[in-house]
Amino acid sequence: MILGAHEGVAGGVSTAFARADEDGADSVQIFTKSARGWEAKPLDPDEVRRFRAEAKRTxxxxxxxxxxxxxxxxxxxxxxxxxxxxxxxELARCAALGIRWLIFHPGSHPDEGEGIRIAAEGMAHALDRVPGPVRLLVETTAGQGASLGWRFEQVAALREGVPGALRRRVGVCLDTCHVFAAGYDIRTAEGVKATLSELDRAVGLSHLEAFHLNDCKKALGCRVDRHEHIGQGEIGLEAFRALVNDPRFASTPGFLETDLRFKENLGVLRSLVR
Ligand SMILES: [Zn+2]
Structure with a gap:
């Protein structure tokens, strides 16, 4: 796995790469705009150039x-x-910056089937409006409230709800904390194997294009999303040992979203690599 982290972008999106260098992150996840606002300033062309140069450099x-x-x-x-x-x-911003994946939470709706139908339509709408190579990854969620995408069957339905040619640009990001909170027991190597088999049956492992690597503060099946430092939560180290050593994911990025301390968490993950 290409181990990395979600880096800050204070001072411009291009600054994420220097932070990643400092943390020893080999892959980078960022927000291209404020994560908690609707409005986004257009990207500054100079900053786009710096971002692309940094991506190439690193x-x-x-x-x-x-x-x-x-x-x-x-x-x-x-x-x-x-x-x-x-x-x-956001897809257009990724296209401008040359970012390969946009990872998103599918959202929530009190009626599961209706919510999945609407979300898939929204995904198709966005992909249709922004042609090109950027890929849209459905993130597995913790299943808080009426949120969608916590069962692998829902993730499969979201993907399959996007019509033919556009669907080829849709993949999946598995968040270890979220799947555990959703009830998939990944505390042992066997548990990881069973969970991945289930994902394979429902969606197809070929569509798994990224990981979020987080331990979980809360118990199995809690349906709440609280990230913990690697090895310090309810999941423990074995899940991460199994994932970082799985040859199927040798070239798949895995991003830490623990509350900073990335250098330390990356050290823990790298110590598990055989
Ligand atoms: Zn997320």
Whole structure:
């Protein structure tokens, strides 16, 4: 696995690479705009040039994580409209910066089937509006409240809800904390194996294109999203040992989203590599 982290962008998106260098992160995830606002300033062309130069200099694979406000499956028409537009805008920002993946949470809706149908339509809308190589990754969620994408069957339905040619640009990001919170027991190597088999049956492992590597503060099946430092939560080290040594993911990026201390957490992950 290409071990990396979600780096800050204070001072401009291009500054994430120097932070990644400092942390020893070999892959980088960033926000291309504020994660908690709808509005985004257009990207500064000079900053785009610096970003592309830094990406080339470091050779680190890059993903963007979308704003937390986006709810592509929203029941409320106005929020849905804003979310679909924001998702397309974030895809366009990734295209401008040369970022390969946009990772997003599919959103929430009180009716699961209806929410999945709407979210998939929103994904198709965004992909259609922004042609090109940027890929949209559905992140597995913790299943908090009415959120979608916590069961692998839902992730599969979201992907399959996107029509043919556009679907080829849709993949999956597995968050270890979220799947554990959703009830997938990955505390042992056997548990990881069983969980990946389940994901393979539902979605297909070939569509698994990135990981979020986080331990979990809360118990198995808690359905809440609280990240913990690697090896210090309820998941423990074995899940991470199994994942970082799995040859199927040798060239897959895995991003830490622990609350900073990336250097230390990357050290822990690297100590597990055989
Ligand atoms: Zn996320």
């Amino acid at each position: 050779g680190k694979p890059v993903a963007a994580h979308s704003s937390y406000l986006i709810n592509a499956g929203a029941q409320d028409g106005l929020i849905r409209k804003k979310s679909w537009a924001a998702l397309a805008d």
